[in-house]
Amino acid sequence: MLLRGGRVIDPSQRLDAVASLLLSGGRVAWCSASGDPMPAGPHDVVEAAGLVVTPGFVDLHCHLREPGYEHKETIATGTRAAAAGGFTTVCAMANTRPVMDERSVVELVLRIARERGAVRVLPIGAVTRGLEGKALAAMAEMADAGVVAFSDDGQPVWDAVLMRHAMEYGLMFGLPIIDHCQDPALTKGATMHEGSVSARLGVRGWPAVGEDIMVARNIELSRLTGARVHIAHLSTAGGVEMVRRAKAEGLPVTAEVTPHHLTLTHERVLGCGHGLAGLTQGEACGSPEPYDTLARVAPPLRTIGDIEALMAGLNDGTIDCIATDHAPHALEDKLCEFDQAANGISCFETAFGSLMSLVHRGAIDLPLLIGKLTLAPAEILLGSGKQERPAGRSPLAPDGLGTLAVGAPADVVLLDPGAEWTVDPDKFLSKGKNSPLKGVRLKGRVVATYAGGVRVHG
Ligand SMILES: [Zn+2]
Numbered sequence: 001m002l003l004r005g006g007r008v009i010d011p012s013q014r015l016d017a018v019a020s021l022l023l024s025g026g027r028v029a030w031c032s033a034s035g036d037p038m039p040a041g042p043h044d045v046v047e048a049a050g051l052v053v054t055p056g057f058v059d060l061h062c063h064l065r066e067p068g069y070e071h072k073e074t075i076a077t078g079t080r081a082a083a084a085g086g087f088t089t090v091c092a093m094a095n096t097r098p099v100m101d102e103r104s105v106v107e108l109v110l111r112i113a114r115e116r117g118a119v120r121v122l123p124i125g126a127v128t129r130g131l132e133g134k135a136l137a138a139m140a141e142m143a144d145a146g147v148v149a150f151s152d153d154g155q156p157v158w159d160a161v162l163m164r165h166a167m168e169y170g171l172m173f174g175l176p177i178i179d180h181c182q183d184p185a186l187t188k189g190a191t192m193h194e195g196s197v198s199a200r201l202g203v204r205g206w207p208a209v210g211e212d213i214m215v216a217r218n219i220e221l222s223r224l225t226g227a228r229v230h231i232a233h234l235s236t237a238g239g240v241e242m243v244r245r246a247k248a249e250g251l252p253v254t255a256e257v258t259p260h261h262l263t264l265t266h267e268r269v270l271g272c273g274h275g276l277a278g279l280t281q282g283e284a285c286g287s288p289e290p291y292d293t294l295a296r297v298a299p300p301l302r303t304i305g306d307i308e309a310l311m312a313g314l315n316d317g318t319i320d321c322i323a324t325d326h327a328p329h330a331l332e333d334k335l336c337e338f339d340q341a342a343n344g345i346s347c348f349e350t351a352f353g354s355l356m357s358l359v360h361r362g363a364i365d366l367p368l369l370i371g372k373l374t375l376a377p378a379e380i381l382l383g384s385g386k387q388e389r390p391a392g393r394s395p396l397a398p399d400g401l402g403t404l405a406v407g408a409p410a411d412v413v414l415l416d417p418g419a420e421w422t423v424d425p426d427k428f429l430s431k432g433k434n435s436p437l438k439g440v441r442l443k444g445r446v447v448a449t450y451a452g453g454v455r456v457h458g
Helices: 075-084 103-116 139-145 160-173 196-201 209-225 237-248 259-263 266-270 304-316 351-360 366-373 375-382
Strands: 002-010 015-024 027-031 045-047 052-055 057-062 087-092 120-125 149-151 177-179 229-231 253-257 412-422 440-451 454-457
Touching: 002 366, 002 412, 052 057, 052 366, 057 075, 057 375, 075 087, 075 103, 075 440, 075 454, 087 375, 087 440, 103 120, 103 139, 120 139, 139 160, 149 160, 160 177, 160 209, 196 266, 209 229, 209 237, 209 253, 237 253, 237 304, 253 304, 259 304, 259 351, 304 366, 351 366, 351 412, 351 440, 366 375
Parallel strands: 002 045, 002 052, 057 087, 087 120, 120 149, 149 177, 177 229, 229 253
Antiparallel strands: 002 015, 015 027, 052 412, 412 440, 440 454
């Protein structure tokens, strides 16, 4: 198949040029930018003129809910939603039922993904048994079964001794520990950012320091152990500054940010028309104000000042990558009192469109944004940082993720950066319709997605 004449952006090759790409046998077979002659045809031609062509997006952080919560999402529906969002590799968190804390659950997820997944699924094993924070999970056997990282995401690993030991094991396996940074005492009963809005609503707030303290602890444990630690969904200006300093000191610390923490503020909890940082409300949104449970997420949506710090961190390399934290929920998990509502946002299908608002307002360059969705997360997965992945480890993450280099898997996305659309969660392929972006106008759309050369969307 020949993708002809698109603007090919591939940060792994520092490529940004109008070019054509040949996909063959599930791999990238040729790129006109190389100057080599095109292999002889015939080829099926897909016109990509006017579109942007990039490697398939790689998501380090999502919740596919299977096994155990199939009413919220399944691996089949979640990966189809991922494909619609341009993602061809997604890393699935361990807070399933049973928890992914031993080999059998990892193997189950991989088997379902192979049979029913639209895109590549890479499992993340739990750090502690049952996510209970009391004893380490079966990390060695899960590493052997093919997990690409360890995380108790949804909860922090609050016990510093356990976290230290987890990092020592992670180091041994060459795999990063991903931590959801939340101090349990400082955030007890908290449902949103502690600030002017929580004060006005009389809602228990989660102060920024409730996140920052755990970021600092993880950085110091990384210094102590030498292990790779990856900070999940960084949301505070203070956290950005700490990660910046850690990197300047050469520590193996990486970080991600979500699309919603870059585009929405805590005012979004007040409902329709509120809290949009650079997005435009089109039609009326669904939720009566105030207390929009759809805007409830952990860590919470924060302030404009935090968004500015996060953008500075993205641009200067402090924040390595963007991850969706796609967290689908059933309607009843959100149709309730604010303090009873589940945390999380169904994010796969709005991620690219909402992130493009940052490009359109000049806050980030498109090639840099694409790198944060492709090359950077792939590098974290493949351990190209300080610790190399031991040879032979995890055949599930083949070399060549997040790149369009010749020989890489033909994971490719066609994007229309100028296409305008209105978010309608009822049309999501995800079972999770829980989006605080209902009715919001986005400019930027995923036109088609190829995973291993197979068209999985568009
Ligand atoms: Zn989390």
